[in-house]
Amino acid sequence: MSEIESLKKIEDELIELSESTNNIIQKANTENELDEIRISILGKKGKLSNILKNMGRLSSEERPIIGQKANILKIQLQDLISQRKNKIIEEVLEMQIANERLDVTISPLGTPLGKKHPLISTQEEIIDIFCGLGYSVENGPEIESDFYNFESLNIPKDHPARDMQDTFYINNNLLLRTHTSPVQVRYLEDNPPPTRIIAPGRVYRRDAVDATHSPVFNQVEVLCLDEGIDFSHLRGTVLTFLKTFFGDLPVRFRASYFPFTEPSAEVDVQWKGKWLEVMGCGMVDPMVLEKLGIDSERWTGFAAGLGVERFCMVKHQIDDIRRFYSNDLRFLEQF
Ligand code: DAH
DSSP states (O other), rough: OOHHHHHHHHHHHHHHHHHHHHHHHOOOOHHHHHHHHHHHHHHSSSHHHHHGGGGGGGGGTHHHHHHHHHHHHHHHHHHHHHHHHHHHHHHHHHHHHHHHHHOOOOOOOOEEEEEEEEOHHHHHHHHHHHHTOEEEEOOOOEEEEEHHHGGGGGGOOTTTTHHSOOOOBBBEEEOOOSTTTTHHHHHHHHOOOSSSEEEEEEOOOOOOOOOTTTTTTEEHHHHHHHHHOHHHHHHHHHHHHHHHHSOOOEEEEEEETTEEEEEEEEEEEEEEEEEEEEEEEEEHHHHHHHHOOOOTTTEEEEEEEEEEEHHHHHHHTTOOGGGGGGGOOHHHTOO
């Protein structure tokens, strides 16, 4: 190859390098990518060095010409690379700023507030109504003795009524109370009549679980003892309570039996087109009072035990008692 041809070839190669690399540099998206490109063009073993290897073929006059051109190209490429680098840094920064920008106009998410469980609200509502009628709230233990849960309420050991309330026994004498009625006895032991109390609380039974039965549920016990109290007071109080709690809802009193009341009744309300028992009630049996040393000729009264879950189910059209204990937020958030 003649020297003229060599010169021309190297010059062409430099022009071609300049043209081809421009595009590659502009396409680099990261500083690392750009650095690799720089090394591949301007590094010791890069494309430019590769072209200049052939300078040995040139005459001593031609060499500075190519040297100058190569230098200009090198400076141009370095400029391009550093411009692109600045651009990349700028773009990265802009992206970062865009990503980190706070939209102060977005409405706050808010902290979800806890709510009362529907059973608590129902219990509170029942308490409120009776407090409005002059009753005060009393409590008793959930671990109860056989005496308070049964004996004192006229339910001796072999009494069939014990079958009505299948019991969780702790030992021969201790059990989980099956109803709130023992609070009546505990209260009357310490407080002479007249009496107007209610006693809300959990009770336990070895019932088979279904849509209306749970082994743990809540009752509110009611006890009214005074001179001259008869069944009409029981009826009036229960109906007033039901009307205040439910509004207008079909109600029926059904004759029943409890060992500690005589006469006794169960109260049903309409639920899902059927009658559902929501409370037991009756006139306090004189036997219960006499055992406590209370003169049953002078003091008469009525008592009732309300099933809180059932009141809540009827009021809110809840189809299954198990929903109260499943902690499903989709259910609980409706209240
Ligand atoms: N203790 C009864 C039960 O759990 C309900 C009951 C009935 C309570 C009559 C009373 C009452 O106070 O008078 O099944």
